[in-house]
Amino acid sequence: MVAKLFSKFWNSSTQARKQRKYVFNAPLNIKHKLCSSSVSKELRAEYNFRSIPVRKDDFVKIIAGQFKGKSGKVTKVSLSRMRIYVEGASVKRADATESMYPIHPSNVQITKFDTSDKTRVAKIERNKKSK
Numbered sequence: 001m002v003a004k005l006f007s008k009f010w011n012s013s014t015q016a017r018k019q020r021k022y023v024f025n026a027p028l029n030i031k032h033k034l035c036s037s038s039v040s041k042e043l044r045a046e047y048n049f050r051s052i053p054v055r056k057d058d059f060v061k062i063i064a065g066q067f068k069g070k071s072g073k074v075t076k077v078s079l080s081r082m083r084i085y086v087e088g089a090s091v092k093r094a095d096a097t098e099s100m101y102p103i104h105p106s107n108v109q110i111t112k113f114d115t116s117d118k119t120r121v122a123k124i125e126r127n128k129k130s131k
Contacts, residue, residue: 006030023082031079037105043113047128054084054105057114062089064107071111075100084108 005025013019023034036051037060044050054060054077061071072087083102090098115121 028079031082035077035079035082035084035105037108037110040109040111043110047124049127052110052113052124054108054110055114055117055120057116058110059112060084060086060108061111062086062103062107063109065103067101067103078102 006022006027008030010022023031026034032053036053038051039047039049040061054074056074056077058074059071060074062068067086067089070086070088072089074084075087076085078084081102082104084105085100086103086108089101089103091101093099113120113124
């Protein structure tokens with residue numbers, strides 16, 4: 001019999017090991033929601049929400065870590081690893097090639113949305129009207 005790794009009806013726990021297990025074993029549709037970032041104060045005042053899932057082509061400002069203060073466009077979002085890749089954040093490898101550095105979405109702040117997806121724009125506008 002195979003053990004069940006993930007339960008949608010998990011009640012929150014203060015134990016870090018159970019929180020990590022929940023995140024690591026979550027399916028991609030749940031990880032998409034967990035891959036959210038805070039929104040800048042200007043956008044927060046305009047659109048009336050604090051956080052939204054990060055997408056490719058969003059502009060973000062890194063607010064924590066070794067690249068703190070840098071801004072750039074999100075080039076890739078890895079839901080399986082729960083990491084995003086930003087244009088301004090790269091490191092040099094031993095063979096002198098540039099490599100994108102993975103950043104957790106909680107360490108960035110969205111400064112400009114990607115408006116190419118009509119359903120996302122509709123959601124943002126719907127939330128703007130609600131308050």
